[in-house]
Amino acid sequence: MADAVRGTDGGPGRGRGDAEPVPADAGIGLRLRQITKRFGSLVANDRVDLDIRPGEIHCLLGENGAGKSTLMNVLYGLLQPDEGEIAVDGVPRIFNNPKQAINAGIGMVHQHFMLVDVFSVAENMILGREPGSGGMLNLGTARRRVRELSKRYGLQVDPDALVEDLPVGVQQRVEILKALANDAEYLIFDEPTAVLTPQEIDELMQVMRTLRDEGKAIVFITHKLREVRAIADRITVIRRGAVVGEADPGDSESKLAEMMVGRQVSLLVSKLQHKTGDVRLQLSGVTIASPAGAVMVDDLDLDVAGGEIVCIAGVQGNGQSELAEAIIGTVEVRSGDIRVDGRSMIKLTPKQRIRVGLGFVPEDRQHDGFVGEYSVAENLVLNTFDEPPFARGAALNLTKINQNAVELVEEFDIRTQAIDTPVGSLSGGNQQKVVLAREMSRELSVLIASQPTRGVDVGAIEFLHQRLVSARDRGSAVLIVSTELDEVSALADRIAVMYRGKIIGVVDANTSREVLGMMMAGMSAEDARAQASQLTSETEGVVT
Numbered sequence: 280m281a282d283a284v285r286g287t288d289g290g291p292g293r294g295r296g297d298a299e300p301v302p303a304d305a306g307i308g309l310r311l312r313q314i315t316k317r318f319g320s321l322v323a324n325d326r327v328d329l330d331i332r333p334g335e336i337h338c339l340l341g342e343n344g345a346g347k348s349t350l351m352n353v354l355y356g357l358l359q360p361d362e363g364e365i366a367v368d369g370v371p372r373i374f375n376n377p378k379q380a381i382n383a384g385i386g387m388v389h390q391h392f393m394l395v396d397v398f399s400v401a402e403n404m405i406l407g408r409e410p411g412s413g414g415m416l417n418l419g420t421a422r423r424r425v426r427e428l429s430k431r432y433g434l435q436v437d438p439d440a441l442v443e444d445l446p447v448g449v450q451q452r453v454e455i456l457k458a459l460a461n462d463a464e465y466l467i468f469d470e471p472t473a474v475l476t477p478q479e480i481d482e483l484m485q486v487m488r489t490l491r492d493e494g495k496a497i498v499f500i501t502h503k504l505r506e507v508r509a510i511a512d513r514i515t516v517i518r519r520g521a522v523v524g525e526a527d528p529g530d531s532e533s534k535l536a537e538m539m540v541g542r543q544v545s546l547l548v549s550k551l552q553h554k555t556g557d558v559r560l561q562l563s564g565v566t567i568a569s570p571a572g573a574v575m576v577d578d579l580d581l582d583v584a585g586g587e588i589v590c591i592a593g594v595q596g597n598g599q600s601e602l603a604e605a606i607i608g609t610v611e612v613r614s615g616d617i618r619v620d621g622r623s624m625i626k627l628t629p630k631q632r633i634r635v636g637l638g639f640v641p642e643d644r645q646h647d648g649f650v651g652e653y654s655v656a657e658n659l660v661l662n663t664f665d666e667p668p669f670a671r672g673a674a675l676n677l678t679k680i681n682q683n684a685v686e687l688v689e690e691f692d693i694r695t696q697a698i699d700t701p702v703g704s705l706s707g708g709n710q711q712k713v714v715l716a717r718e719m720s721r722e723l724s725v726l727i728a729s730q731p732t733r734g735v736d737v738g739a740i741e742f743l744h745q746r747l748v749s750a751r752d753r754g755s756a757v758l759i760v761s762t763e764l765d766e767v768s769a770l771a772d773r774i775a776v777m778y779r780g781k782i783i784g785v786v787d788a789n790t791s792r793e794v795l796g797m798m799m800a801g802m803s804a805e806d807a808r809a810q811a812s813q814l815t816s817e818t819e820g821v822v823t
């Protein structure tokens with residue numbers, strides 16, 4: 280490890296900002312010194328030093344719970360540090376609230392957007408602005424500003440659209456526009472790509488590069504090492520609240536992974552061929568309509584056998600989220616049937632389906648995965664607290680509930696102060712681990728997992744993928760919905776590609792990314808393979 284992570288005053292990084300030694304306090308941008316933030320006895324940030332320079336994309340890398348979001352929340356004035364100092368262009372600043380940070384030129388695009396859903400894009404631009412802050416207090420000016428910034432940065436948004444009607448990727452654009460409209464020179468992106476499609480990720484990367492080239496400073500938090508390598512000028516690694524050094528953007532993914540978690544991580548899942556059993560999940564003619572009547576899932580058939588993992592790949596918004604929710608029963612099916620071990624689920628409540636042996640990891644953990652005010656121990660038995668061994672007659676068996684929590688916290692490496700800590704105060708990735716631990720610790724007939732490793736660090740992904748494979752090996756039918764093609768290829772025995780509410784083809788796990796990509800755009804497996812091999816032979820032709 281010693282040579283993997285250079286000390287903070289170690290050798291030069293590859294970043295543009297590293298070309299010249301930085302003169303003390305002159306144009307250095309943001310300077311954080313000895314920032315310490317405690318929550319009770321937990322030290323979330325431990326004497327952190329960090330410099331963010333104009334014209335750089337600076338990645339913060341660290342495992343779940345390392346303290347990245349806390350540090351950025353301190354910088355943005357959402358949290359106040361217990362110790363330490365922030366200076367902007369050499370001027371010491373204290374941010375008691377985000378407004379003060381915004382006035383100092385700092386903008387933040389959050390993991391969970393801070394927009395008002397029932398207002399339009401332009402109205403959201405005006406919110407929180409005070410008279411005299413750039414004259415954007417009327418709707419006409421706000422509309423014009425949205426159009427102007429949209430055009431300049433290639434962030435297409437309709438100023439009059441209601442935020443609640445916009446897809447997640449567009450809502451994120453609104454957050455970026457809002458920061459830019461506030462003249463932000465320092466932009467913090469906290470896991471912006473976790474909720475985006477691959478195409479939206481490419482677009483966002485381009486926007487970040489443009490902003491960087493204009494001289495703005497970007498802080499970028501992501502767990503996806505491919506993205507870090509593609510875009511970082513500098514990388515700071517944080518572990519257990521403290522900066523452990525800088526990494527080089529030229530380093531391999533496995534080296535970056537090791538720096539992050541402090542041990543070697545296997546980025547491949549070890550998965551042996553496995554004999555499949557009887558069909559355990561059977562979807563026949565499933566049709567689902569949106570509240571407005573649009574068909575989201577269209578007469579869909581799919582079987583998943585015990586002992587197999589089927590991954591649904593597809594661009595978000597093609598009906599896969601609705602399908603997963605319909606299986607657990609939180610979305611109504613218009614027609615068709617869903618059977619688990621031969622038994623129809625259609626008339627059962629979600630709770631009854633869980634009793635039958637369905638496990639469910641929802642896509643939106645904040646809304647559907649846990650109750651933030653409840654403790655870790657309570658959330659780990661959220662669906663089973665009234666059954667043995669956690670209930671004894673009408674009474675709860677607290678000893679069993681606590682014992683269950685202690686075991687799962689250890690096994691799933693959930694970083695929490697205690698088992699009675701509210702889940703809402705855990706880091707994003709650790710919240711996800713709570714949901715996964717709860718669902719994966721039961722013996723299941725069928726496990727449905729939507730975006731199971733969203734927001735989870737590479738070390739935890741290694742463990743969770745292995746757990747998913749062992750659920751398969753114990754005979755569960757596993758259905759995974761994922762937009763991460765690496766995850767799909769690593770886990771799937773079969774891949775079902777979904778497009779406009781239908782399964783456009785079912786292919787085997789070693790199907791190339793290229794063919795999968797074409798299928799995700801609506802092409803049949805046959806056509807996609809033909810086109811891919813034509814492209815390959817054309818390329819070969821060029822080479823020879």
Ligand SMILES: Nc1ncnc2c1ncn2[C@@H]1O[C@H](COP(=O)(O)OP(=O)(O)OP(=O)(O)O)[C@@H](O)[C@H]1O
Nearest residue numbers: 318323343344345346347348349704705706707708
């Ligand atoms: N409001 C809070 N109250 C108590 N503890 C908190 C609070 N916010 C964060 N923490 C704790 O501080 C630590 C750092 O959390 P933080 O969210 O900064 O991690 P992170 O590096 O962003 O992780 P992730 O990659 O999972 O998002 C965690 O142990 C978390 O539980």
